[in-house]
Amino acid sequence: MAPLLAVCAGYFMVILDVTIINVAVPVVGRELAASLTGIQWITDGYTLVLAGFLMTGGALGDRLGNRRVFCSGVVVFTLSSAACALAPSAVFLVVARLVEGLGAALIVPGSLALLQESYPERSARSRAFGLWGAMAGVAASAGPLLGGLLVSTVGWRWVFLINVPVGVACLLLTTRYVAPSPRHADRALDRPAQCAVVAAVTLQTAALNEAGRRGWSDPAVLGGLGLAALAVVAFLVRERLARSPALPLRLLRSRTLGGAALVGLLFNFGFYGMVFTASLDFQHQRGFSALRTGLALFPAVAMTMFASVLSGRLARRTGDRPLVISGMLLGALGLGGWAAAGTDPAYPLLVAPMMAAGFGTSFALTGSTATVMGAVPPAYAGRASALFNTTRQIGSATGVALGGSLLATSSGYGAGVRTSMAVGALAYLTAAALAWLCVPAGRGRGVPTADDADHR
Template identity: 85%
Template sequence: MAPLLAVCAGYFMVILDVTIINVAVPVVGRELDASLTGIQWITDGYTLVFAGFLMTGGALGDRLGNRRVFCCGVGVFTAASAACALAPSAGFLVAARLVEGLGAALIVPGSLALLQEAYPQSAARSRAFGLWGSMAGIAASAGPLLGGLLVSTVGWRWVFLINLPVGAVCLVLTLRYVASSPLRADRALDGPAQCAVVASVALLTAALNEAGRRGWSDPAVLAGLGLAVLAVVAFAVRERLARRPALPLRLLRSRTMSGGAAIGLLFNFGFYGMVFTASLYFQHQRGFSALRTGLALFPAVAMTMFASVLSGRLSRRTGDRPLVVTGMLLGALGLGGWAAAGSDPAYALLVLPMMATGFGTSFALTGSTATVMGAVPPSYAGTASALFNTTRQIGSATGVALGGSLLATSTDYGTGLRVGMAAGALAYLTAAALAWWCVPGGADRSGGR
């Protein structure tokens, strides 16, 4: 149990910092006299570095040992959080947030790889993956609630100070209870390929973030998307020619590996798009405070832990495919129900759709995680984890960008919200169909490896 607590504590910090800052940014901007651009970088800088360096973090873990890289990431993240809390200016805070993102990129790939090493038996590993996955939903949805509570009581600096005790406990538990990971000196880091990955993910994430503010036809957005595509092409060419590629293309040709990663992108698109647009809707359309908005989103959070534990227990009897398909259909039902509820429905009508979406996403996460991690040999566990989480981050950024664009360009919040929820429901339905094709069932655990 201790290895699971250690890994989940680190992952919880990382995801919490994606959303907890949102409600604190207005106060931070006033106290530090930050410009609009500075405020944007406080929130987006972390996400850009986090998403961009995930593949590098995974490759370092496979080469140097996942526990060593994980602990290094926790140390960097915790120190950067302290720097954020003590920031005397907006520029200093932005720089500290960038370092925080780097620490997060070292933590996340190693977290899944360490769980795979600590729980070699399939049933125990599924339960561990389920609890790990529930941390994402809980942290993402609890961020606005916790952030609103801290900002309104003890001040915005505690949004970062709260990471210090969590980071310290995580480091102690990891060093004491998590076994050392093997070193693989033969694994090449392939610097040019890593640079191409960092460039492609950072450019794509930046373009998606800007699309939510500038619109999809803005020249800067189009240039960012075009350059991201060029970086992906450069990565593919490099990996095809490299003697020791960072991510062998044969792994991507596995329908289990690539399909599981695509499923992660789709359900993050739906879930985080819902959380983002619903947060704006509750605050701007209904006049909720940050704290009340967090409480309004709580039904989606409340289901995540229960769903993850349940799916982890059921997977050994049913296999992963039925759970992922069921979860995606529930997510589609939830967002489809919200879209059909009208332009300004009573809050009571939204509770069940939020519960269905939160339950379905968390219910499917265990199986999709196991699918991706089971599709590669142990020597590529960190890389597989990094790929899965990179695609999920891209899905989140796309969902947020599309949701922001719809709210900004629609005649009213209600119409934009309904279109966004319908798009999320379509993503869940696509993921369900993809899961039926690529996720191993009860008897077939190979999944096309």
């Protein structure tokens, strides 16, 4: 239990910082005189760097040892959180958030890999993954409410200071209770591939953020999206030619691994896009305070904790596919219901859609996590975790960026929120179809060998 607690404490901080900022960022924007684009960067800068450097974090974990890299990430994250709390300007805060995202990129791949190392038996590992997902639910549900409470009482800077004691406790627990990880010093870092991933994520997120200010047809926006696509192509070409690729092609060709990773991208896109646009709508259009906004979002994120625990238990009986598909269909029903409610629905009409989206997203998380981690040999656990979480954070960053742009370019906030929810519902439906095709139907298999991976 102690290794699980140590690892989950680090993951808790990472997820908390994704959601806690949503209710605080309008207040931060007013106090630091940030534009809507600046607000998006305060929110998205963190997830952008997190998504861009997760592959690097996973590769470093496999090469240098997951525990060492995990602890380094905790140190960077904790110090940069303190810097965020002391930020004198919007620009300083954005830079500090970028460094915080770098620390998170070192934490996340190691968290799953350390669980895989600490709990080698399948049933214990499934429970650990379920509790790992439940910790994400706790952090996600605590984020808006805790953020609203802190902003309304002691000020927005405590949104970041709260990470300092958690980071210290995580570091002490990890060094004391988590065994050192094996190193694979023969695996060189594929720097060109890492640069291609960073470029793709940065260009895509920057283009979507700027679309709200410049318009979707602006050459800079279209050029950024085109260059992001070229960066993805460059990554794939590099992986084919590299002697020591970031992810071997036999793993990239795995329908199970790739499909589950795309499912993660899509459900993060839908869920975090909903949380971001709803936060702005509640505060800017409905006049909610930060605390009231946190309470208003609580039905959506509170369900994530319950759903994670439940799916972790059911997975051993039903397998992963039914859970992922049913979760995605429920999420689609939730966001579709929000979109169908009109441009200015009464808040009580939004409670059930938010609960459905939160429950469905978290219900699918455990199954998709187990699918990804079971699709690769143990020696590649760090990189598989990095791939899965990279796609998830790309989904989060894209959902926030696209949601903000839709709010800025639509005829009104109500129309922008409605369009954003409809797009999120479509993402959930697409994820359900992918899960049907790619997530194994059986009730669990052992971790594959390298030879097994070759034939997938």
